Amino acid sequence: MMNKDIKKIEDKLKDVVEKNEDSVKGFEKAADLAKELSTKSYFDKKAKQRRSFIKQLRNATPALQLGNGEIDGSTKGAIHRSWMDVKTLFSGDNDETMLSEAVRGDKAAISEYNEVMTEVLIPNRMKEILREQKEIIQNDLETSMILENFR
Numbered sequence: 001m002m003n004k005d006i007k008k009i010e011d012k013l014k015d016v017v018e019k020n021e022d023s024v025k026g027f028e029k030a031a032d033l034a035k036e037l038s039t040k041s042y043f044d045k046k047a048k049q050r051r052s053f054i055k056q057l058r059n060a061t062p063a064l065q066l067g068n069g070e071i072d073g074s075t076k077g078a079i080h081r082s083w084m085d086v087k088t089l090f091s092g093d094n095d096e097t098m099l100s101e102a103v104r105g106d107k108a109a110i111s112e113y114n115e116v117m118t119e120v121l122i123p124n125r126m127k128e129i130l131r132e133q134k135e136i137i138q139n140d141l142e143t144s145m146i147l148e149n150f151r
Contacts, residue, residue, distance in 0.1 A: 005121050006064075008119075008121065009064070009119065009121050009122055010064045012116045012119055012122070013057060013061060013064060013116070013122070013126070014064075015112065015116070016057065016112060016113065016116055016130070017054055017057055017058070019108075019109055019112055020050045020053045020054045020057075020109075021050075021054060023046070023047075023050040023105060023109065024047050024050045024051055024054070026101075026102075026105060027043045027044070027046040027047035027050065027102070028043070028044075028047045030043040030098040030101070030102065031043035031044045031047060033094060033098065034094075034095050034098065035094065035095055036095050038147075039095045039098070039099065039147070042143075042144075042147065043098070043102070046102070046140060049136065049140075053133050053136075056129055056133070057126075057129065057133075060125060060126055060129050061126060099144055099147055102144045103141060103144045103145055106137050106138075106140060106141040106144060107141065109134075109137050110134055110137055110138060110141070113130055113131075113133065113134035113137070114134070116130060117130050117131065117134070
């Protein structure tokens, strides 16, 4: 494999790691802001899960530069979180707003995973990990939508 190909794979996987970092930060923030205990613990669980996703991705590809172990997130994610703050501030029921944001975020994550998995050069073991993580997000998405509908 050429260096250019490795760089391309690294960039794609780095994007996935960064999106998961954004999710961790977003879910932790949502857990802090949530009023109901069940919503709070749901967001806590999702933050822990995404942390384990990041660790799993980094451990599977130690040769690639996928971040330093810190949860930094992206600039875009930081902007999204401050938008979430503003939205929460002006909405009457912030738990519901945050749940719908979680649904939106999970849908975006699933698209991202699908896109990365179409990359031919990504090793099969890594595709397997990505597929497993995507399925977990997909199941969570259904849970989020159920929680949102029961409010």
